[in-house]
Amino acid sequence: MVPTEHELHGFFRSYSRKLAEDYAATRPRVLEDPGTAGDQGEESWASLLRDWLPEGYSVVTKGRILGASGDASPQVDVIVLKPNYPKFLKGHKYYFLEGVAAAFECKLTLKPGHLEKVMKNAKLIAGLQPKPSGSPQKEIMAPLVYGVLAHSYSWSADKDSVVTRITEKIHELGQQAIEPRELPELVCIADLAGWRLAHCSIxxxxxxxxxxxxxxxxxxxxxxxxxxxxxxxxxxxxxxxxxxxxxEKPHSEYTTQYYPEHINSNTPTESWERFTPIGAFIAALYDKLAYRDPGLLNISEYFKAVHVPASSGGVNQAKGKLQWPRSVISDATWATSWDKGPEWQEVFF
Known part of the structure; x- marks a missing residue:
């Protein structure tokens, strides 16, 4: 039986405190020098990813993602490169799509307009790759893990109300997508909550x-x-x-990684007292990377085994699912058996 308190929970709390300290030190400089303050915020998240991703995954800042057609994404703040990315090319600011594992926008203080931009960029990134076929996983999921990471938020209300408002905003923007692969997969606000996208093939x-x-x-x-x-x-x-x-009705859903009682807890004995948005984000990122790199499955499963709170899901607060036409999965794929293998899972977290 896993002990109530595991070293991982303490590590995630430590990183959460570090991000809070970075935010407190950087925020007063925003009006004076927003560019440098933003760069510092990006570096905080890049450092977190460098520390928590496996050896071989490289983390770079400020680059564009380049499709095989020559089209490029807008500039992205933090980019995670796959272990097989050519070393010579890491010094160039146009990163090949097939060599990118994940990409994130980074904000010191998340605002509603930032979510709108992230949704638009997710669609542009998906458009860099012709839609693959052959399995629900290939046809539903985005070519890479994309999302937004923030130290804090601009909404002024109690935390429960802010979480609800952001959840509704994400769901509202998600309804504008034409296909599930056009959606960002992860949102994390370090001092509040996280949101993760799941896809259902049926x-x-x-x-x-x-x-x-x-x-x-x-x-x-x-x-x-x-x-x-x-x-x-x-x-x-x-x-x-x-x-x-x-x-045969595909749909997607954002779940909220959140425990209302986790703020200011000093006695980590219950599940909610061990929760940090940072821990939930890292565990969810491993989940999503493991779909593309099965070698990460063992670590992903370990996070669940030690019960990193909200690592395997969250609270559904959105009003309804994001419904898709059956055609987002090709007829040829529908014709295969529903239990053909891991690429024919019912749910992709």
Whole structure:
């Protein structure tokens, strides 16, 4: 059994304090010299990533991502290069898309307009790569992990209200995307919360006797769901104790990595008292990188085993899922078996 307090929790608290100290030292300089202050904020996050990512992953600042077509992204603050990135090319500020593992915008103080820019840039980065085919993972997921990292935030309200407002803003902007691969995957505000994107290749509805013991009512509930999604191919699975409906209906969802009670806790004995947005972010980043680099799966699973709070999910606060047409996954891919392998998972966290 994992002890309540693990060394990882203490490490993440230490890094959280370091970012808070950097923010307190840098913020007074913003009006005097916003460029240098911003550079210092970027370096804080770059240093965190250098310390926490495996040997071989390089972290650079201020560069553009270059697609095979020659088109380039806007300038990105922090870029994580894959271990196989050519050493000679690391000194150039145009980084090849296929060699980039992750990229992040960095803000000292996150504002609503920053989220809008991040959503636009996520679409531009996805557009640098022709959409691949062959599996839901390839067709749904973005070519690299992209998001925004901030020391703090500009919203003036109590923390619970701010988290709700940011969640709603992210969901609202996400609805403007045409495909799931156009969305940013991670948002982290070091002194507040995090947000992570998950994709579902199918929709699964289960009505069991533990919810409704009457079989006829269970069947009626499934029939209502069938009618709601009449335009999507469906599969039924029935047992004596439950009815399950699987629908070829892709959707995505942002979950909030947040424990309202975690602020100013000095006695880390409960799950929420061990939570830090930094810890949740690093664990989520490993999750997402592991889809592209299976060699990271063991560390990703270790974070879950020691229970880094909110590492494997979060609280769903968004009003509804981001729904996609069935066509975001190709007909050829839909024709393959749903249990073909890891690239045909139901959920990609």
């Amino acid at each position: 929709a699964r509805y289960t009505v069991g006797d533990w919810v409704e013991p009457d079989p006829s009512i269970r069947d009626a509930a499934i029939e209502l769901i069938k009618k709601e999604y009449a335009g999507f191919p469906q599969k039924n699975h029935r047992t004596s104790s439950y009815v399950q409906l699987l629908i």
